[in-house]
Amino acid sequence: MGSLFRSAEMTLCQLFLQSEAAYACVSELGELGLVQFRDLNPDVNAFQRKFVNEVRRCDEMERKLRYLEKEIKKDGIPMLDTGENPEAPQPREMIDLEATFEKLENELREVNQNAEALKRNFLELTELKQILRKTQVFFDEHEGGVNPTESMTRALISEDSIARQGALGPVQLGFPEKSIDPEEFFPCFVAGVILRERIPAFERMLWRACRGNVFLRQAEIETPLEDPSTSDQVFKSVFIIFFQGDQLKTRVKKICEGFRATLYPCPEAPADRREMAMGVMTRIEDLNTVLGQTQDHRHRVLVAAAKNIKNWFVKVRKIKAIYHTLNLFNLDVTQKCLIAECWVPVLDLETIQLALRRGTERSGSSVPPILNRMETCEEPPTYNHTNKFTSAFQALIDSYGVASYREMNPAPYTIITFPFLFAVMFGDMGHGLIMALFGGWMVLKEKQLASKKSDSEIWTIFFGGRYIIFLMGLFSVYTGLIYNDIFSKSVNIFGSKWMVNKNWTFENVRNEESWMLDPAKTYEFEQVPYPIGLDPVWQMAKNKIIFQNAYKMKISIILGVFHMLFGVSMSLWNNLYFKNKLDIICQFVPQVIFLCFLFLYMVLLMFIKWVSYAATNDPGLLKSSPYCAPSILITFINMVLFKPSKVPLGCDDEMFAGQMVIQKLLVVCALICVPWMLLAKPIIIMRNQKKLSYSLSHQQMQSAATENGDASVGATDQQPMQNATQVSAGHGGEDEMTEMFIHQGIHTIEYVLGSVSHTASYLRLWALSLAHAQLSDVLWNMVLSKGLIVEDWRGGVALYVIFTFWACLTVSILVLMEGLSAFLHTLRLHWVEFQSKFYAGLGHAFQPFSFEVILDTASAPVEE
Template sequence: MGELFRSEEMTLAQLFLQSEAAYCCVSELGEIGMVQFRDLNPDVNVFQRKFVNEVRRCEEMDRKLRFVEKEIKKADMPIVDTGENPEVPVPRDMIDLEATFEKLENELKEINTNQEALKKNFLELTELKHILRRTQQFFDEMEDPTLLEESSTLLDPNEVNRVAPLRLGFVAGVIGRERIPTFERMLWRVCRGNVFLRQADIEDSLEDPSSGDQVHKSVFIIFFQGDQLKNRVKKICEGFRATLYPCPETPQERKEMLAGVNARIDDLQMVLNQTEDHRQRVLQAAAKAVRVWFIKVRKMKAIYHTLNLCNIDVTQKCLIAEVWCPVSDLDSIQFALRRGTEKSGSTVPSILNRMQTKQTPPTYNKTNKLTSGFQNIVDAYGIGSYREINPAPYTIITFPFLFAVMFGDLGHGVLMTCAALYLVLRESRLIAQKNDNEMFSMVFAGRYIILMMGLFSIYTGIIYNDCFSKSLNVFGSGWSVRPMFNVRVGGNWTFETLEGNKILQLDPAVDGVFKGPYPIGIDPIWNIATNKLTFLNSFKMKMSIILGVIHMLFGITLSLFNHLYFQKPLNIYLGFIPEIVFMASLFGYLVLLIFYKWLLYDVRLSRDAPSLLIAFINMFLFNYSDPTVKPLYTGQQALQTLLVLIALACVPCMLIVKTLVLRRQYLWRKNLGTQNFGGIRVGNGPTDDEAEIIQHDQLSQHSEDEPEAREEEEFNFADVAVHQAIHTIEYCLGCISNTASYLRLWALSLAHAQLSEVLWTMVMHIGLSTRSVAGFFLLSIVFCFFAVLTVAILLIMEGLSAFLHALRLHWVEFQNKFYLGQGYKFLPFTFEGILDGKFED
């Protein structure tokens, strides 16, 4: 269990891989995902590395597969996902894969080109068919003598009396329906009204062969006289992208052409159907294998990219790699290297050699489905420093509990738990569906966090006895009105008194009025009490202080284990001890006062109970002369004065003493306390042997980024003093501000309870106020509104607010006591992360 509370022990290892076995060995390491490769060629351009050509070939194959995938999606075909994880193909299979993808791409492109040409031809024939039909209708209408006379009059009014009508030229074509008004206006203006335009819409939409969109077009025919107008009309048609088609002048020729066009359309439709069937067969075959192809290509690309990080020895027969890996997984890594060597057929085994280094290893915390969400919460604040205490195991309990303190409601907790249980129980199906919705993916990733928050909310809801703002009277109230009714002086309380007064005061000092505490949680009678808010304010405020101080003391205690592990006794004696004494002597004492007051003052002494707030303020002001403030216990003044003095004495220990001790240690290491005069040791410093040990230890603590050890940097007393002063002031003021920050537990809890009560009173109460038959239908409608508002406001908005506040309490108030978060994350080379889209640079 040690790795759960502290990051894994890491080591830097050197791998010696034979050239023929390197590919298979890296493949096996990618399958287990336990090593992080270091780039040994940081100064080499990516285009000058050894395996850059293989990477380019993999990228080209990936491009072809994306083209095939795009065609499959365009055809609305499902890509078969059997969950298979194929092995990495050997390097010699790359040629076969390239040939397969090249053939598939060329075949699809050829099919698409032919299909587009056929569709274009089909569109032209279809438009010509509509033109022939519509023009025949136009000419049939023009044979009407009335229309003929009108048209000839419009074109040439001076020749109305001629016997034979004018012989007009015409052009026919197709244009987009939305361009008709502008097209007609342009014709009229350019030709000065000397043309005659007839147009009709094509009822069926036509498919654009280039884009595949459905377009609506219209047929038009333009009559004109003379070549000059003909040229103008053609230029206008060209400008408006209108397609002109040849149209015979005689009805017989038009009829024969229409019959020929129909026959060609039928033949073309048959060819199009056969082409589409062939395309569907090709895509269906590709859809079954495209996912496996993607996995193979991306694995190959990842392997060659990783091989580019390695060095090649002078003999060109061995690759040298450096990797970070967990010490506990060295056996698994060795076994993977043996598998890769055997698979490649190499007779020379791969060598793994552990290295000594001054560099800080990456931080690696092993997680599972439950702990990964909480670990992500911690890592969002900062990746933990190497081997320091990991807050995630404690966050699993404290985070949902502090959330539940603010969100405590039995009904809302049950709804949240049911939603989380649905995600947990159906997680395998939901993972297989691969939902791309970002919001759903985020909620699904935190399903175990939501489940824990829901369960803890149920617990705190029982403690608060709050279920949708109503109390549950399961065990019967501990208060009774009957003794008060019997003992009233002169029998003043009658049944009429009880019925006529909405507010009556129960005196717990009367025997029998208060029978005893409610078995669990808050007594349900407080739900109807007028001083409910006053009582809950006092209770939840004190509870927040208690939880906050315990949480912070626990965080300070965890820092002790860090100091012990890193062997820093100075931080224990002049850091941890003054900090915890300062915190306990002030705010720990306040917690004890709260418990002492709860235990000491019963119902008969409660009126004389002094205020804890006034007592705590007077403690800092050393003000004990106020006669109105009674002491809580004998010797309170002496004890509180002692505690304040102890707390004040801790400040110079952290502020001054630690800085002076650090300076003294530096001077001791620098001068070594030794002066040799003729072989005689003078002074009380270490011996020569001890001095060598000290020098060796000091050199081993130098900066990790420097390849060679150097002498210790000059000790800057001013910088250290300022740094220590900032830390001390921040801690001392933080103890006050952080304790006050935990009052958000009280504030958000009351806000959630009041908002829930307002929602019940203003919404649900309307449906319950009517007892007639119509009230049933009214209640159904009101309940729908109540449910929607409950989920939207109280569950989602209030839940998110409580989540963020709990997050802040852990990041700022808890983790800053012991967690530095100055490390960097262990990013192993793993195929699983690459295939999920989490590419690493």
């Protein structure tokens, strides 16, 4: 028993483990995940612990695995995830693993290096090939004699050279031109490849540095080339620069270097070029085969690794976790035995013992481990056994504060009250159904969806709260049924109890714009309510909001008061459990009286009003007619202020006989509760302390007297000391007392004012429900109904479009946004209005050493 209603009973244990068996035992405990180890050497630096070396080795292995994983992902090889959970390997297996990883990593690095070198080679050859091909075009053009296209570059060439060119006709650039200047005659061009985006700057630079004495031609390489170091695709251009003279040559070369252009030799004679091109082609082909083989090899290595990588990750992470845990242990003096301290759920002690025995057997040690329960005054951690259904609700509670140890856990009650209060605000069958279907789908497809592990945060939140969403949807359908509201329309299942005559013609209502059906007339109202939910006629009524406000405000308060009373009564169970008799008498009882006598009485008045006032046309029944029906709120305010309520002429000022007297009595009783809550507890504690200290001092005096009698010498030293301790104790006591008074004062004020403000706070149920209903009403009238009034085939088209629009708005605004706001308000009602009545939430959560948790958190960042 004790599941979820209170946190599990915990005990602190001491664990003695044989050095050899420690690893295996901790591994077993990690699989179990029921033990929280305490750090026994908190003052020891992380680098000075016993198993630092092993942890480091694990880190190194993990790094290698991550490298492998990165490479695998780069190649897009699917990683086999069988979901199997290998046991933590024996420590001696670690060396094997290390060797495997080392080998793999080295192999891979080598392959990568080779591949890179090959690729660089390949790139160079491709560039050369491109140069040869492109420059061929340039040379051909010049041999042809006419430039078919006047490039930008041409325009940059100085007037002078153009003039010279013009004078000499077509110039075969790159060839000796003896006739002009025999001294400056050199094989004067360079060819190379440069990044395309650098071209404009390159061109400008060349022009400036060489004062326009160079001629640049360029052509783009259409296919992107792969940069071997970064393996990015880059676009490059081939260029060829013509110039004259040695000086210019060095300058051009320097500029090329500066712009990271690669220069390639380019023979002048066309025959040489052709030959070279042929050579390049064959070499490229050779390289391609080698490259293919290298890639194949790499692929094989990676595919082999991909099969095991998840498995290895699990193993390494487990080893690391075990050594981390072993680092928390203390070494005993003999060095033969490790001592651990851990928190353990009492009910699971047996399972833990079993796990330890298994671990010992596995390690082959003969000495069994010893598990000792320890006495401690420390507050044990809070551990709630949750399952997949309850864990989401527990998370809602825990995000407010983890329950104190063995405190009443609100989570089991929240399972229903949360969806219910949500649904009161979200009451609409249609919207509820959408929500329930979504939640139900997530619940049904739970396993498939969970294994997918999406990294979208919003999805994770939705999926985590799938049971909450499902229940919220179901309850919304129910409250929608009661509100008789489905996408802002009503359904007339049982037949409205309000009647309109069949023969009613236009003449009957000609004079009036609208007509109110009279509840007193038996031919307009059947005198019995619609059996389930609101009568559908109200949906069409013009005074719908007036009627619904009265109803919804009342139910908000009714539900609120019951919810708070429930909360207060939970504190009784807490006090009974912790045997806190004083708190029951001095807090619980006055709290209940206060709440019941004021607010539960108000609820009672609401029911009385519903029963005892009815519409009537009989003047004899005037006193119970709507004319005399008092406002509950005004009555309540007058009751607290001790004022008689003002009533219309001819009405009773009391709803029932003796109301005034009873009300006065109730208020007086409630007011008496305030000083009771405020003073009773501190005064009783103070009196008890006085009694205790009196009896103590009495004893001391007696003992002092005997001492005096026996040894008068010793007593003279002791007396001042005793007095001193007594004085200090008295001081401490006084401080404590004032603190207690202040604390109690705050508590009382909080409760008394809280009762009022919390009751009012439950009116949010009404407000949000009204807002939701109105919003969906507006959406229907403003959007969907517009699509319903268009006639013939155009109507179909219009409705198609408008319905899409309406459906999108319904889901996004009414279900998602309104749902979120209702969710937050419900959360507030639970955290503030409900839990403040009994829940301390001062505990700290139990964090067991569990492989499952460690692996989950470790794999999460990789998913990013």
